[in-house]
Amino acid sequence: MSDRVRTAILISGRGSNMAALAKAAEKPDFPAQINLVISNIPEAEGLQKAADMGIPVAALDHTHFNNRRTFDEEMQKHLLANNIELICCAGYMRILSPWFVSQWPDRILNIHPSLLPKYKGLNTHQRALDSGDKEHGCTVHFVNEALDDGQIIDQKTIPIAPNDTSESLAKKVLKLEYPLYSKSLYRVAKNIIASK
């Protein structure tokens, strides 16, 4: 398919969601292709995974920039140079500047390990346990200027077992994240193609 949506994935670490998206996008009928992976952490494990999958990568060390905006401007140069149309944050642990978000309305997706609007931010699994929740899960949403706040695209729920720990929940939720994110990217990319 030549009109597949050119997609970049932003990561900061392990990159297992990135790899799952890239694998899904290898299917010939998938409406998005992964054209670039950017990490703000040069040592991120996910960069090597992406390179091994034949995806162009960019390592941009955020500590070399004075502020969020100048870092995001550099990221924007890479995205534009690669004709990117859609961005997926996948374990990208850096807040995007309002300027950057304004450049990509309805074109940035994020996966978050909680049932938003519950537990925005960090330590989501422990917070779900501490609150005595019976259910937990993950959410894919569009990114807006507020943290973990944009329009929800899809969610997946699992029950919390009495013996669950933060670690066991993290593992269980991660397994749900891969198919949920792929399905969401599929849907959003289809809509972009339909609106072209």
Ligand code: GAR
């Ligand atoms: C995933 O669980 C993702 O939902 C979470 O970090 C993990 C990254 O794993 N993201 C956030 O917490 C974003 N606020 P991965 O690097 O193996 O995909």
